[in-house]
Amino acid sequence: MGKLFIVPTPVGNLEDITLRALRILREADAVLAEDTRTTGILLNHYDIRKPLLAHHKFNEHRTVEQLAGRIESGEWQTVALVSDAGTPGISDPGFMLARLCAERGIEVECLPGPTACIPALVDSALPCDRFAFEGFLPQKKGRQSRLEALREESRTMVFYESPHRVVKALAQMAETFGEDRPAATVREISKLHEETLRGTLGELLRHFSEEEPRGEFVIVVGGKPAPPKEKRSKYSDINSQNEEEI
Numbered sequence: 001m002g003k004l005f006i007v008p009t010p011v012g013n014l015e016d017i018t019l020r021a022l023r024i025l026r027e028a029d030a031v032l033a034e035d036t037r038t039t040g041i042l043l044n045h046y047d048i049r050k051p052l053l054a055h056h057k058f059n060e061h062r063t064v065e066q067l068a069g070r071i072e073s074g075e076w077q078t079v080a081l082v083s084d085a086g087t088p089g090i091s092d093p094g095f096m097l098a099r100l101c102a103e104r105g106i107e108v109e110c111l112p113g114p115t116a117c118i119p120a121l122v123d124s125a126l127p128c129d130r131f132a133f134e135g136f137l138p139q140k141k142g143r144q145s146r147l148e149a150l151r152e153e154s155r156t157m158v159f160y161e162s163p164h165r166v167v168k169a170l171a172q173m174a175e176t177f178g179e180d181r182p183a184a185t186v187r188e189i190s191k192l193h194e195e196t197l198r199g200t201l202g203e204l205l206r207h208f209s210e211e212e213p214r215g216e217f218v219i220v221v222g223g224k225p226a227p228p229k230e231k232r233s234k235y236s237d238i239n240s241q242n243e244e245e246i
Contacts, residue, residue, distance in 0.1 A: 001105070002072070002077045003107045004108045005109050006081050006088050006094060006110040007088075008087040008115065009042055010085065011116045011190055013190040014042060017042075021113055022046055022048070025043065025050065025082075028079060029075075029076040029077055029078050030053055030080075031043070032054075033055065033082055033083075034054075034055065035054070036052040036053075038085075039082055040052060055067065055097070060093050061096070072106055086114055086116055119189050120218035121158055123184070124183075126222050127223070128156060131156040131158055132158070134150070134159050135160050136160045136161065144172060147177075150176075154223040154224050154226065156220060156221070157223065158220050159220075160216075160218060161217045163216070166208055166217050167209055167213065170204055171205055173219070173221060174205050177221060178201070180202065181222055183221045184197060185197050185219055186220065187213070
């Protein structure tokens, strides 16, 4: 029986890949790629020559059984699953194959490595000790209801968004969470034109209404602030004690 390795790949700069990930890619009998052209650029950069098979959201329902079968039979001893950028399964294909392999007793191992979520969260300067990763909002149906469900969320929230929906997303978030909610946009992470903007949802909305959004975006939104604590008079404890004595 073979083994499935889930291999994170750079979200931008091709140097953002671990030595271990490169070793697994070199040892793999097959590389399952979201887009073989994109992965081909990475492999060529590191002079890796391996069979590339397409495994993406449009065919994974049809091919997952066959792929798991080839690993289970031992036809493939080492298989590397990659996406176009970041860690497979995180807003990318990969979950279905990993789940089926696990169900069949095939060993699955995910390597640590690049993802857009964590750099954006830390770079936002918003609280990152606890956060809610939401990934991509639904494009149409269920989009507003997803945001409404997060209205009371107190943790920092992280969203992925494509450039042509950034203004719409910021407008909906400002309407749902309030224009004064702190937020940040991080785009083109680790690429030449990487940019982080911090402010309120209203300020970011006005900026991108005037400046056309470009590149892949991560939107980080502060959680709902806790209500202010009730101020206590310095005589409160004394009055309470006197009342108890009475």
